Amino acid sequence: MGTGNGSQAYRWSFFRAGGVNQVRLASGADLMNLDQLDQKLWVALACPTTGLEFDDRTLELIDADGDRRIRAVDVIGAGKWAGALLKNPDDLVRGNDALPLAAIDESTAAGKAIVMSAKSILQSRGKGDAIAISVADATSAVSAFEAQTFNGDGVITPDASDDDATRAAITDAIACTGGVPDKCGKQGLDAKTLDVFFAELETHRAWLAKGDEPAISTLGAETADAAAALAVVEAKIDDFFARVRLVTYDDRALAAANRDEKDYAAILAVDLSATGKELIGFPIARVFAGSAGSAGSAGSTLPLHSGVNPTWVPAMTAFHEKSVKPVLGERAQLSEADFAAIRGKLAAYRAWSADPAGASVQKLGPARVRELASGNRKAGITALLDREKAMEVPAQAIGDVEKLARFHRDLFQLCNNFVSFRDFYGRRDKAIFQSGTLYLDQRACELCIQVTDMAKHGAMASLARSYLAYCEITRGSEKKTIVAAFTAGDSENLMVGRNGVFYDRKGRDWDATIVKTIDAPISVRQAFLAPYKKLARFIEDQAAKQAAAADEASNARLTSAAQGATGAAAAKPPEAKPKIDIGMVAALGVAVGGIAAAFGGLLNSLFGLGVFMPLGFLALMLAISGPSMVIAYLKLRQRNLGPLLDANGWAVNTAAKINVPFGGSLTAVAALPPGSGRQLVDPFAEKGRPWKTYGVLVLVLVLIPLWGLGKLDPYLPAVAKRSTVFPAPVASPSPAPSVPAPDVSVPPPAVP
Helix, strand or coil, X not given: CCCCCCCCCCCCCEEEECCEEEECCCCHHHHHCHHHCCHHHCCEEEEECCCCCCCHHHHHHHCCCCCCEEEHHHHHHHHHHHHHCECCHHHHHCCCCEEEHHHECCCCHHHHHHHHHHHHHHHHCCCCCCCEEEHHHHHHHHHHHHXXXXXXXXXXXXXXXXXXXXXXXXXXXXXXXXXXXXXXXXXXXXXXXXXXXHHHHHHHHHHHHHHCCCCCCCCHHHHHHHHHHHHHHHHHHHHHHHHHHHHHHCHHHHXXXXXXXHHHHHHHCCXXXXXXXXXXXXXXXXXXCCCCCCCCCCCCCEECCCCECHHHHHHHHHHHHHHHHHHHCXXXXXXXXXXXXXXXXXXXXHHHHHCCCCHHHHHHCHHHHHHHHHCCHHHHHHHHHHHHHCCHHHHHHHHHHHHHHHHHHHHHHHHCCCCCCHXXXXXXXXXXXXXXXXXXXXXXXCCEEEXXXXXXXXXXXXXXXXXXXXXXXXXXXXXXXXXXXECCCCCCCCCCCCEEEEEECCCCEEEEEEEEEECCCCCHHHHHHHHHHHHHHHHHHHHHHHHHHHHHHHHHHHHHHHHHCCCCHHHCCCCCCCCCCHHHHHHHHHHHHHHHHHHHHHHHHHHCCHHHHHHHHHHHHHHHHHXXXXXXXXXXXXXXXXXXXXXXXXXXXXXXXXXXXHHHHHEEECCCCCCCCCCCCCCCCCCCCCHHHHHHHXXXXXXXXXXXXXXXXXXXXXXXXXXXXCCCCCCCCCCCCCCCCCCCCCCCCCCC
16 A cells, blocks of 8 residues: 555655645546555545535545545545546546546446446436536436435335235334335345344244243243233232231331321322322232231231222232132132242243343234244245345446546545645645635634534644634524634734634635634734733733722722711811821932933943944844744744644644745735725824924934933034034143243353
8 A cells, every 4th residue: 555665666746835745646647556655645644524625425435435534545446446447547637527428448347337327327317419427417317216116225115015915024124123224215124134034033933932832831821911910010919928027027017017197198188090099109908917927817918809009909900810810719818828829830931931032023923923934025025135136237337427427526636635735735726624714803714624523623723833713603593613723913803702704615604703712823023013012001001000090099089078078077186297208209219210321321322333223223122022023933833734634533644834924825914905096084083193293302302411421423523513512611821930030140150
């Protein structure tokens, strides 16, 4: 089956998709040689026959063993069978609905039979000149043939016979064995079931014969009635003699043995029925004191006529007539020894009747069993089965016409969704596991899969590393569950309860409601904005809490003021004005100063980068959003289709990845059509705030201190530099120290 690693005689071609190598199927020869493809290279090895956007009847025909699962061996067998019946196996890849008769290879007996059957079908439908047969024509012919009494399925129904006795025998056989379904929709008999039925008849007849023996039928023909009458009252009689033995042991139990008066009072509180059914749980007769221990006394024997519980009188009368009198003769009372004698007389019969042989036919009664077993009914039914068997050849031929027509149309598509996932990754056609498109939150999700058990599916689907929304879809009285993978946009507005519209593959619209979500990153863009959105939500939450606290304080002050107006507050001494906590003020000052210093330092660092200041802003943004983006990117690379399908019963054989570009193609985000016009003036737009003015003011407030510190001088022209506008003051020169004039009256010393 191509499961080894050795050299292969057939040359394959592969394409890269989903991060794995997938076989490219392009010819009929490829389909016929699938057994030569190593199954480790198959994308899937099994899938269910339900919940797929694929023809159910075709899947039924491919499923050779009828286990409602398509496996690799089924696909291989279908390819070889269909390819061998066509002159050119390449016809299988065209996917045409009509099968040309000339394309069938008549050089084989099977091919010739299919052509003859196809022509017969077309002739019966008034299309004798047609050169091709469609799937619809072949399917209709199969349905019409199967509706016939003799349809080649090996099963006959009572309608197969014109003889009333034979029809009755077939009906009895179906009633006893359960029968088997005929393709016409009724229950019938096949050869195996017929043999079982008549074997049971023979076994039961032998068992009946043994019951007629004197050792078992000890009372002759009356034995069965005697045993039946005994069985009705046996438990109540055993109960009576057990009570007798208890009172014999200790007469203090007498009152309890005969039931307390309050028990009678409870049933006498209402009208009694004519049969006295209210007493059915009471003892069958009373136990009397005094002579309880005396054998044969009124206390130890069971009355058969008077003194019997009214509810049990009819049964005791029948017991006396059918069981007591045939064994013991006429009796008014019954001792425990007498009762044991009756039991002994009927013991053999009761043991025999408790274990009937051929029990499945016992419901027919002894007379009917003997009649069917001794007659020739089996031979008549066997003749009908032979006639049914003769129709197997034309039935097979008609069935093969439909099978070949369907494989000619559908097999190549199945292989491209099983051996490889060409339809899914090619994006030209939807894969057979894609059930439709979900429109929700301005997105169209195409990866939607039908789910039968949401809890079971969700336990494994989380391994797909995709954002999943389970939706309950309804259309009239129809209801289903799908799971949709959101692979583009963000998850901000996706929550349980949101409604959308689902379009199935037939174009029908369904109401869709999210009932469960599995969270996962959707895009890197969402991860980039996530920190800022979290900060915004935090600020909004804090603002809301502060507003709520302020509102509560205001309401408290109003309430206090209203109470003070009554004069009660006047009796209280004036509250001391709260003192200012110097430490708190200092702490707040330090905190504000620290924040201002940090912000100023950040701005100083950014402006200190000079021409590289934009890179500084970029680095700051990456420092904030980078970690979440990296985590999201790594998780997006792990998105996998396999768990979504495995949770639905598939056996995906590889890591069918959904990378970022491919995932983006699976979910379309709303966008205006190219070339469309748009009116930008919104008459209902909220009044805008002068954000530009605010921005300029903030910029001025930031730049003025920096300019004042001279931090902007390297980037400004000379005339705008702070050092030019406010030059440093020039210090005035200090007077030179006075030097005394030389004394000219004193002559200079002589030079030697």
